[in-house]
Amino acid sequence: MLRFLARAGHHLKTTATTAFFGPQILAFVPALTLGGYWFGGEGLLLFMAIFVPAVMGLVGLFTPVRTPPARASKNVDAVTGLPLKPALLATLDGAFCAEPKHGVRTGALVLEIDEFEAFRATYGAEAAEHVLAQLAERICSTLRQGDVACRLEHSVFAVALAPVRRLDLEAMIQVAARLQQAVGTPIVIGGMRLFLSASVGFCLPRRASERTGQVCVEAAEAALRDAQASGTGAIRAYAAQSPRKRVKRAGLAEEVADALEVGHVRPWFQPQISTDTGAISGMEALARWEHPERGVILPGAFLPAISASGLSKRLGEVILFQSLTALRDWEAAGEHVPNVAVNFSHEELADPSLTDRVRWELDRFDMAPDRLVVEILETVISRSENDTITRNVTRLHDLGCGIDLDDFGTGHASIANIRRFSVGRIKIDRSFVTRIDTDREQQSVLTAILEMAERLEIETLAEGVETVGEHALLAQLGCGYVQGFSIARPMPFAETVDWMRLHRQRMADRPRIAREAG
Known part of the structure; x- marks a missing residue:
């Protein structure tokens, strides 16, 4: 009873103090000064105007009210606000415990945003965190009550x-x-509409080695790695005997160095065609590691090890040699491919001997320089202040090689840089091409890019064309060339000749896609 009375007295005292000395007393200041003037004239008014604020200042009335900072929750992710992994595991473990009694089942999915590190490098960490928060909300909006989503790391949910x-x-x-x-x-980032994709791996508990949340999530992560090895936007289920195509980083550098020397790393070729005639205008060479045990490994899994080991220059030499070999062999097979496009890394472009090396290779194959197209990432020219890179690109252009600006729209290259690097064609990034046949805002953005290129007298090639509708609309808008899965996926050299003959036959049997009348 005494403790109750003490608490009540303390509460009454606190309330009274707040009432007479809290910020709300400021509401009575006009009345006090008016009363002073009424009863004491101007002298008392002046006194009240000085005395009352002074007293309020002494009692700390003008001191900002400091609310105690909210404690950062240790149970949620700081960027997305999602629960942390323990909540996820608890949900799975609880379901496993309830399964024998209630006959219910659960499952785990793990998804990773494709190429998100490149997105972060292009748009910055703040934009990346903003996007992750948006994606977290979207993911939660697709789930049912009782489902739990969490962020594991980076762009993995x-x-x-x-x-x-x-x-x-x-x-x-x-x-x-x-x-x-x-x-x-x-x-929408900076006024641009961007499209992201995600690869997903999942696990049904009956396929996991143990019926625990931790093992189930690890199995879903393994399925995600299998999905990523198949390309962007893939979905894979976990199977205990499934091949693991994603190479572990440990010991990878030594293995890929050997693969370069024995010829396991070689270019696959993806056709580029004219939207006006449908004819093959060129091939892009894309590095693939044909591993004898793990199958075909995509560049995202081994290029970091190549770069870290200082093998970028050697990889470039291998891809260039085999690409020129392919041009020669296509001619021998009676198939004319106007040119082959080869990606040159930042390290290669910064090599002072690059131009001499390219000239020597062209002479060795007795190949005209215009049969080689040098592809440069937009991020390289938009951020480069290296005079060697500028000189190399200028010399390759003067030699007669074509210069393509790859991934246009992702690196904020200025028109001045496009001119400085003698760019002859821009390759419009697939984020501007996706759904162009159904999204009017995408159409507006792409139209602006094409008009700019036309005024600069630069050719255009759209990457990542995946549907017939996208292909048709690009042709109507005036994009000169297209490349993507709707035409052909990258293929090893052994399959290219048959594909070219089949393509030529198809083109003879169907009407030409005509552009809009100007």
């Missing part, structure tokens, strides 16, 4: 499904597709 009576492979694929659709909705 995981989802634990609330227990349900029926959960099979088809249902998991549908959930994965909904997550991909949520990620794929356009995101």
Whole structure:
């Protein structure tokens, strides 16, 4: 009883103090000064005007009210606000415990935003965090009550499904597709509409080695690695015997160095065609590691090890030699490919001997310089202050090689830089091409790019063309060349001749896609 009375007295004292000395007393200041003037004239008014604020200042009334800082929660991610991994594991473990009694099932999915590190490098850490927060909201919007989503690391998210009576492979694929659709909705950054994609791996618990949350998530992560080895936007289910195509970083540098020397790293070729005639205008050489045990490994898995080991120059030499060899062999097979485009890394472009090396290779194959197109990333020329790079690109242009600006729209290259590097063609990044046949804002942006290129008298090639509708609209808008899965996926040299003959036959049997009348 005494403790209660003491608490009540303390509360009354606090309330009274707040009432008479809190900020709300400021509401009575006009009345006090007016009363002073009424009863004491101008003298008392002047006294009140000075005395009252002085007293309020002494009691700290004008001191900003300091609210105690909210404690940063240790249970949520600081960027996305999602629960941390323990909440995810608890949901899975709880479902496993309930399964024998209630006959319910759960599952885990892990998704990673494709090429997000390149996005972060282009747009900055602040924009990247803003996008991650948006994606977290979208992911949660696709889930049911009881499902738990968390951010594992970087751009990797995981989802634990609330227990349900029926959960099979088809249902998991549908959930994965909904997550991909949520990620794929356009995101606006700096006035630009950008499209992201996600690769997804998932695990049904009956396929995991143990029925625990930790093992289930690890299996879903393994499935994600298999999905990423197949390319962007893939979905894979975990299977204990599935091949692991993603190479572990440990010991990779030595292995890839050997692969370069024995010929396991070689170019695959993706056709580029004219939107006006449908004829093949060239081929782009894309590095692939044909591993004898792990199958075909995409560049994202081994290029970091190449760069870290100082092998970028050697990789460039291998790809250039084999690309020129392919040009020669296509001619021998009776197929004319006007040129082959080869990507040159920043390290290669900074090599003072690059131009001499390219000239020597062209002479060795008795190849005209215009049969080689040098591809340069937009990020290289937009940020480069290296005079050697500028001189090399200028000399290659003067030699007669074509200069393509790759991934245009992602590196903020100025028109001055486009002129300085003698760019003959811009390759419009696939983020500006995706859904152009259904998205009017995409059409407006692409139209502006094409008009700029026309005024600069620069040719255009659209990358990542995946549908017939995109191809047709690009042709109508005046884009000169296209490249993408709707035409052909990258293929080894052994498959190219058959593809070219089949393409020529198809072109003879179908009407030409005509551009809009000017």
